[in-house]
Amino acid sequence: MDPKVWENPMAFVPDRFLSNDINDGGKVFDITGSGEIKMMPFGAGRRICPGLGLAMLNLEYFVANLAWFFEWKIVDRVDVDLEEKHEFTVVMKNPLLAHVCPRLR
Numbered sequence: 001m002d003p004k005v006w007e008n009p010m011a012f013v014p015d016r017f018l019s020n021d022i023n024d025g026g027k028v029f030d031i032t033g034s035g036e037i038k039m040m041p042f043g044a045g046r047r048i049c050p051g052l053g054l055a056m057l058n059l060e061y062f063v064a065n066l067a068w069f070f071e072w073k074i075v076d077r078v079d080v081d082l083e084e085k086h087e088f089t090v091v092m093k094n095p096l097l098a099h100v101c102p103r104l105r
């Protein structure tokens with residue numbers, strides 16, 4: 001992949017969360033801010049969230065279930081737009097529109 005795409009924080013490159021370094025063979029993305037700070041949803045340092053491990057397990061389970069039980073489709077003629085805006089936190093400028101249907105068993 002072109003490294004310039006990788007460096008653009010707005011580009012849809014979920015693989016960036018597999019590694020801190022595209023050449024290191026899949027080391028896990030550091031969300032603890034112990035090396036460099038790229039993303040620290042649980043804070044960093046001495047007061048880092050002690051529930052980090054529990055929260056990550058739950059989030060993976062939650063997202064896996066959303067993908068397993070529902071079919072997700074974008075709304076016709078509305079592209080996914082990753083542009084952001086600053087409110088209390090950073091949010092999507094144009095919220096994601098999706099059709100969500102239960103998968104038939």
Ligand code: HEM
Pocket residue numbers: 041042043044046047048049050051052054055059
């Ligand atoms: C997605 C879920 C969660 C997020 C995003 C989150 C995020 C955070 C953040 C940003 C802090 C502040 C860290 C700092 O001051 O540097 C924090 C603190 C804390 N979190 Fe979480 N947390 C989550 C889940 C949990 C869970 C599941 C528990 C407990 C079971 C927990 C317990 C705590 C406690 C006790 C603190 C205070 C730590 C201190 O001040 O020393 N959190 N969390």
